[in-house]
Amino acid sequence: MRATVIYGERDVRLEEVPDPEIHEPGDAIVRVVAACICGSDLWPYRGIRPTPKPRRIGHEMVGVVEQVGDAVSRVSVGDFVIAPFYICDNTCVNCRNGMTTSCLNGLAWGGTDETGARIDGCQGEKVRVPFADGTLVAVPGEPDAAAIPSLLALSDVCGTGHHAAVSAGVGPGASVVVVGDGAVGLSAVLAAKRVGAERIIAMSRHEDRQALACDFGATDVIAERGEEGAERVRELTDGIGADAVLECVGTKESMDQALRSTRPGGRVGFVGVPAGGPELPMQTLFSTNIGVAGGMAPVRGYIEDLLPAVLAGDYSAGRVFDSELPLDRVAEGYAAMDERRAIKVLLRP
Amino acid sequence: MRATVIYGERDVRLEEVPDPEIHEPGDAIVRVVAACICGSDLWPYRGIRPTPKPRRIGHEMVGVVEQVGDAVSRVSVGDFVIAPFYICDNTCVNCRNGMTTSCLNGLAWGGTDETGARIDGCQGEKVRVPFADGTLVAVPGEPDAAAIPSLLALSDVCGTGHHAAVSAGVGPGASVVVVGDGAVGLSAVLAAKRVGAERIIAMSRHEDRQALACDFGATDVIAERGEEGAERVRELTDGIGADAVLECVGTKESMDQALRSTRPGGRVGFVGVPAGGPELPMQTLFSTNIGVAGGMAPVRGYIEDLLPAVLAGDYSAGRVFDSELPLDRVAEGYAAMDERRAIKVLLRP
Numbered sequence: 001m002r003a004t005v006i007y008g009e010r011d012v013r014l015e016e017v018p019d020p021e022i023h024e025p026g027d028a029i030v031r032v033v034a035a036c037i038c039g040s041d042l043w044p045y046r047g048i049r050p051t052p053k054p055r056r057i058g059h060e061m062v063g064v065v066e067q068v069g070d071a072v073s074r075v076s077v078g079d080f081v082i083a084p085f086y087i088c089d090n091t092c093v094n095c096r097n098g099m100t101t102s103c104l105n106g107l108a109w110g111g112t113d114e115t116g117a118r119i120d121g122c123q124g125e126k127v128r129v130p131f132a133d134g135t136l137v138a139v140p141g142e143p144d145a146a147a148i149p150s151l152l153a154l155s156d157v158c159g160t161g162h163h164a165a166v167s168a169g170v171g172p173g174a175s176v177v178v179v180g181d182g183a184v185g186l187s188a189v190l191a192a193k194r195v196g197a198e199r200i201i202a203m204s205r206h207e208d209r210q211a212l213a214c215d216f217g218a219t220d221v222i223a224e225r226g227e228e229g230a231e232r233v234r235e236l237t238d239g240i241g242a243d244a245v246l247e248c249v250g251t252k253e254s255m256d257q258a259l260r261s262t263r264p265g266g267r268v269g270f271v272g273v274p275a276g277g278p279e280l281p282m283q284t285l286f287s288t289n290i291g292v293a294g295g296m297a298p299v300r301g302y303i304e305d306l307l308p309a310v311l312a313g314d315y316s317a318g319r320v321f322d323s324e325l326p327l328d329r330v331a332e333g334y335a336a337m338d339e340r341r342a343i344k345v346l347l348r349p
Numbered sequence: 350m351r352a353t354v355i356y357g358e359r360d361v362r363l364e365e366v367p368d369p370e371i372h373e374p375g376d377a378i379v380r381v382v383a384a385c386i387c388g389s390d391l392w393p394y395r396g397i398r399p400t401p402k403p404r405r406i407g408h409e410m411v412g413v414v415e416q417v418g419d420a421v422s423r424v425s426v427g428d429f430v431i432a433p434f435y436i437c438d439n440t441c442v443n444c445r446n447g448m449t450t451s452c453l454n455g456l457a458w459g460g461t462d463e464t465g466a467r468i469d470g471c472q473g474e475k476v477r478v479p480f481a482d483g484t485l486v487a488v489p490g491e492p493d494a495a496a497i498p499s500l501l502a503l504s505d506v507c508g509t510g511h512h513a514a515v516s517a518g519v520g521p522g523a524s525v526v527v528v529g530d531g532a533v534g535l536s537a538v539l540a541a542k543r544v545g546a547e548r549i550i551a552m553s554r555h556e557d558r559q560a561l562a563c564d565f566g567a568t569d570v571i572a573e574r575g576e577e578g579a580e581r582v583r584e585l586t587d588g589i590g591a592d593a594v595l596e597c598v599g600t601k602e603s604m605d606q607a608l609r610s611t612r613p614g615g616r617v618g619f620v621g622v623p624a625g626g627p628e629l630p631m632q633t634l635f636s637t638n639i640g641v642a643g644g645m646a647p648v649r650g651y652i653e654d655l656l657p658a659v660l661a662g663d664y665s666a667g668r669v670f671d672s673e674l675p676l677d678r679v680a681e682g683y684a685a686m687d688e689r690r691a692i693k694v695l696l697r698p
Contacts, residue, residue: 093587094613099638102613167640238442255631264443264451267642274635279628282604286623289448291516291642293616295635 002349003124004330006057009047010338012331017056020128023117025071028132030063030081034152035122035347036321037333038085039182040273045334048275058123059085059109060155062148065136066126074133080143081136082307083122083129084300085109085156090134100300105131123330125349137303143311149318149346150310153187157344158306158317159299160271161187161248165195167294168244168269172196175237177261178218180248181209183320183344184271186216188246190317193217194309197244201236203229203257209343212319225253230260241266247294250275262290270294321346351698352473353679355406358396359687361680366405369477372466374420377481379412379430383501384471384696385670386682387434388531389622394683397624407472408434408458409504411497414485415475423482429492430485431656432471432478433649434458434505439483449649454480472679474698486652492660498667498695499659502536506693507655507666508648509620510536510597514544516643517593517618521545524586526610527567529597530558532669532693533620535565537595539666542566543658546593550585552578552606558692561668574602579609590615596643599624611639619643670695 003017020029035058043049044057065079075081088095088103095103107113110121113130120127129135143151150158161184170176176197178188181204192200193216201220202213210221222232234241241263247254250272258268259281271294280292309315323342325333326349333345352366369378384407392398393406414428424430437444437452444452456462459470462479469476478484492500499507510533519525525546527537530553541549542565550569551562559570571581583590590612596604599621607617608630620643629641658664672691674682675698682694 093589097589097612097614099612099614102637167638240442240446263446263448265446265448265647270635274631279631280634280641282623282628285629285641286619286644288451289516289642289644289647291640292629292634293638293640293642295638298614298638 001125002327003121004057005054006044006051007054008051010045012045012057012334014328014330017124020120020126022067022069023113023115023128024130025069026131026133027069028065028072028075028129028136029067030061030083030127030129030136031066032061032063032122032125032127032349034148035061035327035349036152037123037337037345037347038156039184039337041334042338045338056110056121056124058121060152061122061127062152062155068132072132075136075138079138081138082151082154082303083136084159084303087119087130087135088300089131090300095134098298098301100298101296123327123347125327135300137300137307139307139311147310149321150316152346153317153320154299154303154306154310156299157183157187157320159302160184160297162191162302162306163297163299164188164246164248164269164271164294165191166269168246168267170195170197170244173198174244175199175242177201177203177233177242177245178248179203179245179254179258179261180272181206181213182248185248186212186320186343187317188248189213189218190216190315192246194315199236201233201242208322215319225257227260229257233261237263240264243267244269248272255280259284259290265289268292271297320344324348350474351676352469353406354403355393355400356403357400359394361394361406361683363677363679366473369469369475371416371418372462372464372477373479374418375480375482376418377414377421377424377478377485378416379432379476379478379485380415381410381412381471381474381476381698383497384410384676384698385501386472386686386694386696387505388533388686390683391687394687405459405470405473407470409501410471410476411501411504417481421481424485424487428487430487431500431503431652432485433508433652436468436479436484437649438480439649444483447647447650449647450645472676472696474676484649486649486656488656488660496659498670499665501695502666502669503648503652503655503659505648506532506536506669508651509533509646511540511651511655512646512648513537513595513597513618513620513643514540515618517595517616519544519546519593522547523593524548524591526550526552526582526591526594527597528552528594528603528606528610529621530555530562531597534595534597535561535669535692536666537597538562538567539565539664541595543664548585550582550591564668574606576609578606582610586612589613592616593618597621604629608633608639614638617641620646669693673697
C-alpha cells in the first residue's frame with residue numbers, strides 16, 4: 001500500500017510500504033476513506049520538532065473495517081468507523097474517568113506497540129488499529145458522502161475545539177473569546193455556539209476565517225491583538241473580560257492574550273499544544289481567580305457525544321476543510337497549510 | 350483606642366491610636382469582639398515581605414456595629430457582624446459575579462481609601478468599615494459566646510478552605526488530597542467533608558494537626574512528601590491520583606506536590622498565597638488535563654453560604670483556633686504562630 005512518510009523539514013513523501021497485518025487479537029485493519037493534515041503535523045514539517053529518522057505520519061482518519069482480530073467484538077468487517085487521534089483501550093481507570101488521552105495502554109499513530117510492531121500513520125491507504133474495540137467508533141449504517149468531512153473532523157479538531165469549551169465551563173448565556181482562527185479555533189466557536197454561549201468573540205485577522213467563524217456563530221470579530229485586543233474584549237464585556245476564553249494556539253503570546261481577555265473568576269480552556277514559552281503566572285491566577293483547564297482533548301468520548309448531531313446534519317464541523325486533495329498530492333497539502341493557503345486539507349486515498 | 354502596629358521583622362506592638370470616625374456616608378464603626386492572626390501576617394513578621402514604615406495590621410474580625418454613616422442601610426447599630434478579610438461594595442459587576450475579591454471599589458484593611466484616609470487594621474479595638482453595606486454580614490440575633498471562634502473563622506480561613514474545595518469542583522464521592530495542615534488546610538478538610546467527598550487524604554506531619562484533620566473528616570493521613578508522598582496518594586486512589594487536590598500552602602514545593610498527586614483530568618484548587626517559585630508547567634497540564642483554579646477566596650459570599658451551618662452548630666470551623674490571648678499580648682500570639690506552637694491565635698480586645 002501507499003502511506004505518507006516524513007523525512008525531515010518540508011520533506012513528506014507518499015511511499016510504497018508493507019500492507020498492515022493483524023498482530024494482536026484486539027487489532028483491526030481499516031481501509032482509510034479520508035484522512036487529513038493537522039496543524040500539529042506542521043511542527044515536524046517546519047523543522048520545529050526534529051525528525052531524526054523517516055517515520056509514518058498522520059493521526060486523523062475515517063474508514064471501513066476490512067479485517068478484525070479474534071478478540072474484537074464491538075466493530076465488524078464493513079463498519080464505517082471514526083478513529084480518534086490516539087489509540088486507547090477505553091476500559092482502564094483513566095478511560096473510565098473520560099480521560100482516554102491518558103489511557104494506561106495508550107499508543108500513538110505512527111509509533112510502535114508494546115511488542116515493537118509498527119503502528120501505521122493515518123495518512124495512508126490502510127492502518128492497523130490496536131485496541132480496535134476501544135479506539136474505533138462505528139457509525140450506524142453507511143454515511144452520506146457529504147457527511148464525511150464532518151465525521152473526519154470528529155477525529156481531532158472538532159472534539160478538540162469542543163474540549164476547550166467544556167474545559168472552560170462554557171454554558172448558556174456565557175461570553176466567550178476564542179483565541180486562534182485555525183481549524184481548532186473555528187471548531188471552538190462552533191462548540192461554544194452549540195452549548196448556548198450568548199456572545200462569541202473570534203480573534204482573527206483573516207477574512208475567510210472571520211467569515212467562517214461568523215457562520216459558526218461568532219457574534220463579534222476582533223483583529224487587534226495584545227493589550228489592544230484585550231481592551232476591545234473588555235469593551236464588549238462590561239469592561240471586565242469574558243466569562244470563558246478558549247486558547248487554541250499554544251504560544252506564549254496566545255496564552256497571554258487569553259489571560260488578559262478573561263474576567264476575574266473566569267476560565268481559560270486551553271487546547272493549543274504548548275510551544276514552549278514561559279509558564280502560567282501563578283500570581284496573576286491568584287489575584288484574578290482565573291482558572292485554567294484543558295490539554296490534549298479526550299475526543300474518543302466526544303465522538304459519541306457529537307455524532308448524532310453530525311449525522312443529523314446539525315453540526316457542520318467539516319466546513320473547516322477548505323481544501324481536498326488525492327493522497328498522492330499529500331506534499332502539496334502540507335505546503336498549502338504551511339503557507340496558510342488552506343485552513344485544513346482533507347486527503348482521499 | 351489601642352491597635353496593633355507592625356514595625357518590621359518580629360516587631361509588632363499594641364499602641365494607642367486615634368479612635369476611628371465616620372468619613373464617608375457608607376462607613377460604619379465596629380467595635381471588635383474578636384480578631385485573629387493570619388498565616389499571611391507572618392510574611393511581614395518574618396521579614397519575607399518588607400515593612401518600609403510602621404503600619405496597622407490584621408484583616409479578620411467579628412464585632413458589634415457602634416455607628417453608621419447616613420448611607421448605610423443593611424447593617425444597624427448593635428448588629429453583630431462578620432467582616433471578610435477585604436472591603437468590597439458587593440454591587441459592582443465583579444461582585445455580582447461572586448468575585449468580591451476583585452471588587453472594582455475594593456480596599457484593604459490597614460490601607461487607605463480613595464481620599465487617602467486611613468483604614469484601620471483588624472487587630473485593634475475598633476475599625477472604620479468603608480462600604481459597610483457591602484462588606485459586613487450581620488448575624489441574626491446575638492450569638493452564643495461558644496460560636497464566636499467559628500464566626501470569626503468565616504472572616505478568612507474557613508471560606509478560604511471552602512474556596513479550595515469549590516475551585517477544585519469537589520463533590521459527592523470525590524477523592525481529595527489536602528496539601529497543607531495550617532488553619533486553611535484544616536478548613537479545606539472540613540469543606541471537603543461538608544460537600545460529600547468520600548476519601549479525604551490530609552498531608553501532615555504534626556500529630557495535633559493530624560488529629561484535628563481526622564476530627565474534621567480526613568480518612569487518611571500521609572506524612573511523606575514529594576514523590577514518596579505522591580506514591581502514597583496513588584496507592585490510595587486506584588494508582589492514578591486524586592480527583593481533586595487542595596493546595597493550601599503557596600510554595601513551589603506544595604504546588605508541585607499538588608500536581609503530582611492529582612489524577613489525569615483532575616483539578617487542583619489552590620488558595621495558598623503564591624510565595625514566588627517557578628510558575629505552572631504548561632506541558633504537564635496539557636499532557637495530563639489537570640486543571641488549576643483558585644486564588645484569593647471571595648469569602649464575602651461564603652460567609653452567607655456557611656453561616657446557617659455555623660449557627661446551627663454543625664460546622665465547627667473555629668476549632669482551628671488552638672490558642673486565645675487578650676489583645677495586649679498580640680506579640681506573643683505572633684511568636685507562637687511563627688514558632689508553630691499555635692495553629693491559629695484568637696485575640697480578644
